[in-house]
Amino acid sequence: MLTLDLFVNAIVAGILLGGFLAAVSLGISIVFGYLDIVNIAHPAFVVLGSYAVYILNSTFGIDPLLAGIAMAAPFYLLGILIYRFYYAFFERHGAESLRGLVFFFGILFLVEVGLNITYGVDYRMVNAFYLGKSIEIGLVGIPYRLLIPFVAGVAMIFIVYLYLSKTFYGMAIQGVAQDSLAARLMGADPIKIKSVAFGMGMATASVAGALLIMISPIEPSMGREYIGRVFAIAVLGGMGSVVGTLVAAVLLGIAESLTSTFYSPSMAPAVSFGILLLVLAIRPSGIFGR
Amino acid sequence: MKKAALLILAVTVISGGLLLTAYIENQYFYFSTYIVLQYIILATAWNILGGYTGYVNFGTGAYFGLGAYTAGYLITNFNLPLPWLIVAGGTSSAVLGLAIGYLTLRLKGVYFSIATLAMSIVIATLIINTPALGGAKGMYILRPKEVSFFSNYMELLFATMVIIAVFTVALAWFIENSWFGRGLAAIRDDEVAAACNGVPVLRLKVLSATTSGALMGIAGAPYPYYISYMEPLSTISLDMAVNSLAMPLIGGTGSWIGPVLGAILLSTTQQVATVTISSEYNLLIVGILLVGFVILAPNGLVGLFQSLLKRRTD
Amino acid sequence: MASLLEVHDLTKSFGGFSALNHIDLVVHRGERLGLIGPNGSGKTTLINCITGVLRPDRGRIYFDGEEITSLASFRIARAGIARSFQIPRPFRSMTVLENLCIPLRFAAAVKMRSTELEAAAREILELIGLGDKATAxxxxxxxxxxxxxxxxRALASRPRLLILDEVMAGLASSELDEMLAIFHILSGQGITIIMIEHILRAVMNFSQRLVVLDAGRKIADGSPGDVIKNPQVEKAYLGE
Structure with a gap:
């Protein structure tokens, strides 16, 4: 039963990959879904997060996951800064979303080139005592370097979900998505709420960066491979739906994992694009769309 | 009158380019000018969809690469002559432009942009997985040994690119001054208002995407002969996508002159910077210029000139 | 009187919010119809469905005997329906004259040389009193x-049905009269007009018939004098 063995392993790996992909896509879902800002540079910021974690890990020996969580605070502030800037130069003037898109594309490029100049194109990785180990459950062996990103990714989704649905600010963010006026009636300044939401999106990039570098070594242009994936997930999950993001990510993870196992790993990036195009052509509001 | 002047300009540029090949011996001149010409074509092509219609394409690399690989395949398998390569490269990229346009241009503009970015990764993935196209290892292309009219093949390629570039810019000028172009401008300004005023929005957008894609494919068709060794990652690169949108944005997206100006300035700077500093830093320069212009001078150099002139006459 | 526009059972909702609820409406040839209702009552949604900007969930729309439900906007414009937008949506990169040339060329499908097209556009601008702003x-x-x-611009598509979405909001009293005079001229030329307006003085002066929407439903349809006395209309406007 070699094929069954392979199949089960591929499914499990796909689910684990999905939890991680959800973490990478979460920031896009929040920022695109609630603020209608296409932060195409998000995957590049995830890679930036990976490098921050790499530095903390290689210089001070801090655990990668802890480092990612610690870096969430500065990333949050960076996010607020970027949003304020974006607001001042683009959003305030209205109807300039295409220029805004080019702006974020330029940022993506600058982050990549900046990392490239500073650290070169060598692959970097982190060390932690558990990364080489795995646990065996029946047919499948689950390596910790996949299990921990999965658990952390799902936990982060859960926390963000609770935040958005239970706290005042979270609900205000959802209000902004539907109608700035409604948010203002709640007595909240929409610019401030949007800053918080953008900051939160950026904070998730730092944690996702930690997960990325646990799974595999990284290099500066790695973010590109994730652009198709994260937008496929965000669109498929129905923008702004946090739970939808997780479900879509797991589906994509399984699809990619099956492709890698039974066809060829180098074809995996094409899967997300195929799914993205299919969704755009058939149901642009996403499968779990509002 | 203006038309006649532009026609004379076009003829002068072409005959001037052909004449140059009789006088300039330095092969490095052709090698580096080829790239400038290539970017004039790509930037102008990008601007037909991006500048005239208002849809941002992040996938220049994919259209260019598809044209280049179509040509590469036809060279290695059938040894077709250059004109046929150009037709074939343009056609395959036109089909890609049509397909992506039709699938995504019914939606909000950003979906088109995201699709083009993802698409360039997929086209690269597909080529890496296609042994007939050389896969990840790449493919070698031998230039024909016999060359008529020119002293070597590089000069022939240079002359070809001059002609394609002039043709592309002329086409852009023509579109700009036609009802097609005015319809595109209406779409860019306000899509709903355009539709309610009788502009067949989807049809014009798809046509614009197809034209733009075709021109990028045409720009890619002579590339296998130019580069001799072609592999997916450098042929379908993000650098090319950034360049071909940075050039129109820096030059000015409103008219045909903007992309030409941007392409000449930026690609010449890059050629010099690559030689004198390093290729990483030259990409940094492009990125900073792009972001700077998008923030501070959304109408590009042409816009800056115009407001300067206006201030002087006021 | 023969009907020009017929709307049957039109329904449109956004998520859980029902914007139009089984709307029936007939507009006769040459008629001047006023369409009123509080904010959010569905007036603009109705116009958006008629002009193909939005796709209705159910219902059918006929124009001059032909079904136009869910046709692309540009086809509806070519069929002879023109509209103005509540918040003006000019083509910002063009001059006023060029703005008019777009519908002249694309909607009226006039096969003219550029100079003739411009002359036609100028004629419309003169009629409306914008002649001196052609190149602005x-x-x-x-x-x-x-x-x-x-x-x-709406007139430049040479419409048979003109839909005016709050063109008079924010105008001073004298400007209001100026606009009303223009509308009466257009009506005299045989153009059927639907006027959406909040300014009751204008609608009452202009309309031969008045239709009232409230919360996505049609609550009144009749002569302006009768409709305005209707207790349901009063309630919708003044609240409890």
């Missing part, structure tokens, strides 16, 4: 000039 940018226009440009 829409961004330099005043409030009333902008609304006049919207109106001119």
């Amino acid at each position: 940018s829409p961004l330099d226009l005043t409030q009333i000039e902008m609304r006049k440009m919207e109106l001119s």
Whole structure:
């Protein structure tokens, strides 16, 4: 039963990959879904997060996951800064979303080139005592370097979900998505709420960066491979739906994992694009769309 | 009158380019000018969809690469002559432009942009997985040994690119001054208002995407002969996508002159910077210029000139 | 009187919010119809469905005997329905004259040389009183000039049915009279007009018939004098 063995392993790996992909896509879902800002540079910021974690890990020996969580605070502030800037130069003037898109594309490029100049194109990785180990459950062996990103990714989704649905600010963010006026009636300044939401999106990039570098070594242009994936997930999950993001990510993870196992790993990036195009052509509001 | 002047300009540029090949011996001149010409074509092509219609394409690399690989395949398998390569490269990229346009241009503009970015990764993935196209290892292309009219093949390629570039810019000028172009401008300004005023929005957008894609494919068709060794990652690169949108944005997206100006300035700077500093830093320069212009001078150099002139006459 | 526009059972909702609820409406040839209702009652949604900007969830729309439900906007414009927008939507990169040339060429499908096209556009601008602004940018226009440009552009598609979505909001009293006079001229030329308006004085002066929407439903349809006395209409406007 070699094929069954392979199949089960591929499914499990796909689910684990999905939890991680959800973490990478979460920031896009929040920022695109609630603020209608296409932060195409998000995957590049995830890679930036990976490098921050790499530095903390290689210089001070801090655990990668802890480092990612610690870096969430500065990333949050960076996010607020970027949003304020974006607001001042683009959003305030209205109807300039295409220029805004080019702006974020330029940022993506600058982050990549900046990392490239500073650290070169060598692959970097982190060390932690558990990364080489795995646990065996029946047919499948689950390596910790996949299990921990999965658990952390799902936990982060859960926390963000609770935040958005239970706290005042979270609900205000959802209000902004539907109608700035409604948010203002709640007595909240929409610019401030949007800053918080953008900051939160950026904070998730730092944690996702930690997960990325646990799974595999990284290099500066790695973010590109994730652009198709994260937008496929965000669109498929129905923008702004946090739970939808997780479900879509797991589906994509399984699809990619099956492709890698039974066809060829180098074809995996094409899967997300195929799914993205299919969704755009058939149901642009996403499968779990509002 | 203006038309006649532009026609004379076009003829002068072409005959001037052909004449140059009789006088300039330095092969490095052709090698580096080829790239400038290539970017004039790509930037102008990008601007037909991006500048005239208002849809941002992040996938220049994919259209260019598809044209280049179509040509590469036809060279290695059938040894077709250059004109046929150009037709074939343009056609395959036109089909890609049509397909992506039709699938995504019914939606909000950003979906088109995201699709083009993802698409360039997929086209690269597909080529890496296609042994007939050389896969990840790449493919070698031998230039024909016999060359008529020119002293070597590089000069022939240079002359070809001059002609394609002039043709592309002329086409852009023509579109700009036609009802097609005015319809595109209406779409860019306000899509709903355009539709309610009788502009067949989807049809014009798809046509614009197809034209733009075709021109990028045409720009890619002579590339296998130019580069001799072609592999997916450098042929379908993000650098090319950034360049071909940075050039129109820096030059000015409103008219045909903007992309030409941007392409000449930026690609010449890059050629010099690559030689004198390093290729990483030259990409940094492009990125900073792009972001700077998008923030501070959304109408590009042409816009800056115009407001300067206006201030002087006021 | 023969009907020009017929709307049957039109329904549209956004998520859980029902914007239009089984709307039936007939507009007769040459009629001047007023359409009123509080904010959010579905007036603009109705116009958006008629002009193909939005796709209705159910229901059918006929124009001059032909079904136009869910046709692309440009086809509806070519069939002879023109509209103005509540918030003006000029083509910002063009002059006022060029703005008019777009519908002249694309909607009226006039096969003319550029010079003739421009002459036709100028004629409309003169009629509306914007003749001296032909080469100006829409961004330099005043409030009333902008609304006049919207109106001119709508006329440039040579419509048989003209839908005016709050073209008079924010105008001074004298400007209001000026606009009303223009509408009466257009009506005299045989153009059927639907006027959406909050300014009751204008609608009452202009309309031969008045239709009232409230919360996505049609609550009244009749002569302006009767409709305005209708207790349901009073309630919708004044609240409890």
